[in-house]
Amino acid sequence: MFCRVETGENPMRFLALALLLILAPVSIADPWRTDPITPLDEKYMEDSRNELNDLSRIELGRSFGESRDNDLRLIQTLLDRKLVNGEQTRLLQAMGIILGDYLQKEHQLKWVIYTDRLGRSRALEVPFKDEAIFPVTQISSRAAVGGDIDVQAIYQRLEEEIKRAKKKIIVR
Template sequence: MALSESIRELNADENSFFDFWRAQLRQMLPEQERSIIDSTTGKLTVIQLVLEHATAEEHELLQGLGVLFGDALADELGLRWVVTTDHFGTAPVVIRPGTSLKIGAFSMIEKRVVNGDVPIEVGVLFEAIRDQANQLLLSKEAALWPSV
């Protein structure tokens, strides 16, 4: 049996959830430092700082960190948020339009914390994913590679 996948844009509720967490994470910073979150480095710094105090039970906060992590990847790699449904289920992912590149950033942080894979070096994780994605994007087989 062939496996099928569908991709759709984020709906209004999903966009609201993402925007809520972007705003919440920005509000955690002192007012004079809130613009830091506008840069990739700033996003990664905020994620790392929040992770130092987050627990595995804070699922929505961890998903919010995943939103910020996906935003950082999107900024660096020209990705955008969508929702994919496949044989694993339905989840928000960042994709590179015109390719099969999709990265499950939304749950990436949460899964690591829940599984006890801590501490997480957010910068190292980001660089590894970014570098692997860039290698795949440069390959001639860019439309054939698996999800990261």
């Protein structure tokens, strides 16, 4: 790109523009970061879990929290019976939060806020690795497009991703 400076223009303006053009790729090279989860995010996640649990108690007479396998089956039942539809994003993401809670406990992960040029997301950080897992949107993204949802398969795939990421750490 060429820039012509007229004799009457401010040379500092040209220098500032040149610096912006030179430094722009640097900001693109580091497109994401993770931050600790905030109390507001924790509250949102807890409220979402409670809302989904209330729905399950009312509609199915069952609550979350018994065991991982029970909770995965309960999520599947809510979806199969169409008690939660593709437009109920908060409830669908609550299902992903529940998946994430089990992944967090079983694999010693940490909830974080993942921020990139598209925005911020709640994610699970794989320790000692520049990788994050996004369980919150796994169900909601499929439901939004009317896709088939196999909760057990989603959970297993996320577990495989975590194991692959952890294995990379050891190999280094």
